[in-house]
Amino acid sequence: MSAVPLLDARDLVVSFGATRALDGLTVAADAGRVTALLGPNGAGKTTFIRCCTGLARVDGGSLTLFGQPPGSPAVLPRIGLMPQATGAWSGITAARLLRYLSRLYANPQPADDLIDLLGIGSFARTPYRRLSGGQQQAVNLAGALIGRPDLVFLDEPSAGLDPRSRRATWQVLERVRDAGVAVVLTTHDMHEAEALANHVYIVDRGRVTAEGSVAELTVDGSLEDAFLRHTTGDRP
Numbered sequence: 285m286s287a288v289p290l291l292d293a294r295d296l297v298v299s300f301g302a303t304r305a306l307d308g309l310t311v312a313a314d315a316g317r318v319t320a321l322l323g324p325n326g327a328g329k330t331t332f333i334r335c336c337t338g339l340a341r342v343d344g345g346s347l348t349l350f351g352q353p354p355g356s357p358a359v360l361p362r363i364g365l366m367p368q369a370t371g372a373w374s375g376i377t378a379a380r381l382l383r384y385l386s387r388l389y390a391n392p393q394p395a396d397d398l399i400d401l402l403g404i405g406s407f408a409r410t411p412y413r414r415l416s417g418g419q420q421q422a423v424n425l426a427g428a429l430i431g432r433p434d435l436v437f438l439d440e441p442s443a444g445l446d447p448r449s450r451r452a453t454w455q456v457l458e459r460v461r462d463a464g465v466a467v468v469l470t471t472h473d474m475h476e477a478e479a480l481a482n483h484v485y486i487v488d489r490g491r492v493t494a495e496g497s498v499a500e501l502t503v504d505g506s507l508e509d510a511f512l513r514h515t516t517g518d519r520p
């Protein structure tokens with residue numbers, strides 16, 4: 285990794301009332317690497333992504349992307365986000381949505397290329413809310429990639445996908461990573477982390493309890509063993 289990582293989060297604290305969603309979280313990510321966050325429900329993974337994308341306020345610690353604070357005008361055009369779920373699109377078709385999103389960026393990837401790459405063609409003219417969960421996931425991923433981001437956040441990118449679609453998503457993410465993009469993803473799928481991640485953070489109760497490559501974390505057993513050893517499952 286470079287001296288200052290492209291994404292540099294140190295000792296992050298985020299509170300919602302009495303809940304400390306992040307409690308000293310330290311995470312780094314760099315170009316051409318997949319960084320995976322594993323952790324139980326409620327561990328703080330989505331909150332972290334929301335902070336990085338300027339959607340949630342940080343109460344303590346430091347957070348920079350490309351050396352800038354999150355949400356700054358220099359950062360936003362360089363990041364992509366695939367949220368866990370979005371009800372925002374509703375009646376718009378995938379094709380129209382992607383064409384609309386592409387107009388928000390200076391140098392977008394052509395919508396038709398992403399429609400082909402992610403196998404969206406057969407349902408591109410169906411309203412978003414009528415799509416299956418997996419089809420919505422494909423559209424959400426296309427939306428995250430359309431601006432040619434240098435850093436992309438994917439919140440459970442293959443949740444609910446059938447095995448073939450999941451493999452196809454992995455191949456797309458490998459290509460994105462190999463093109464030099466920094467990929468940060470959350471997942472509950474240990475196979476996904478094993479298949480894709482260059483670096484894994486195990487997060488519990490808003491802080492990192494273990495980190496390393498998959499090989500480093502699996503010296504004493506499976507990745508699931510490491511997950512269970514380093515998490516409690518207690519909510520913050």
Ligand SMILES: Nc1ncnc2c1ncn2[C@@H]1O[C@H](COP(=O)(O)OP(=O)(O)OP(=O)(O)O)[C@@H](O)[C@H]1O
Nearest residue numbers: 300303305324325326327328329330331332519520
């Ligand atoms: N806007 C909010 N208001 C109040 N509490 C919140 C808010 N956002 C998150 N939280 C709380 O912060 C904690 C962390 O939630 P977060 O969504 O970051 O977990 P997660 O690791 O992404 O979980 P999952 O794996 O289930 O998606 C939870 O206890 C959650 O209830």
